[in-house]
Amino acid sequence: MSPILQTKANGSAFGYGMFVPSGSGTAYESIATAAGTGSGLEVVLSSIPSNYQHLQLRVMYTSNNSGSPLLRFNSDSGTNYSSHSIMGDGTTTIVSANASVSSIALVSNSYSIDSQGRPVLYIIDIHNYASTSQYKTVRIFGGQDPNANPRRCFLGSGLWMSTSAINSITFRPVVAMSTSSYVALYGIKGA
């Protein structure tokens, strides 16, 4: 299969290339994926290898219920997390922060995500996840626009105050994700 690159306007420029998921030679690798089951409130990605520099989660889920998604590492539900965020709902901007809490919030405090059957997205970068000498810092970008309220455009930072290497990640949307949903984990190699 060949994709066609086309630029419109006064005349066109065309290019052609193969559309083959070869992936060879890249520093970005797929580690594991958890699929939605239509039931359950969370997914856990465990036995994460330590041979990458950073991790990235890419999340797409739909649901017919609302929840306030959160993130945990190594099944730690102690008050070892903190977070900051800025969120837009299409009208106003909301900033919030949490210190010494039991998870990293993926939506601003007291707000929820209501999928309404349309996609909710997250890209979550987890830096230096295998370190045994540093706390772990994450960056979050996500949201939803179901063509109705509530809308969410979310930016966040989070901290797990542990020097343990991350070997499992819990993504907890607090709703049952549809079977078309996925939480995909990728590893980014260092030099």
Place this chain on the structure above:
Amino acid sequence: MPATYDPIATTTLGSAASAITFNSIGSGYTDLRIVLLVTSTSLDQRTPRLTFNNDTTTNYSFTYLNGDGTSVVSSTSSSVANINLAYHGTSLTIPVFYTIDLFNYAGSTNKAVLAVGSEDKNGSGSTHRLVGTWRDNTAITRIDLTSNTGTFSTGTTATLYGILKA
């Protein structure tokens, strides 16, 4: 572990054009990412707009956060004919940088994107984050990045990447 984040196609404009199109996109990946570096001709602050499968009916919506150095705002557009990626938009001389992550593009759900716009022009500009939805369940096989008016300049570059989950 399987490597991914594969370059699928790149186009660099050899002459001014009103749009860049990725066509005949296969279904071999989970997500797509577009990296767009754009300048404009004749008129500053043109805005790149995103459509799929040639659909220019009102099946799109988007919500954004934007900071311009003075304030931060959030706004939304419902039932519109495209996803407008920009706040201040393009520059005549300074490349403006966008990344667009498109999830589950070949799946049977509605399609949604996360986009980042970096529009700094040494005294004006903004940093922009957007979430958008195309209310259609068909697989995406065509992506158009279109200027709201006029053309993108020679040298404007767009690259399409594929990301495959395990």
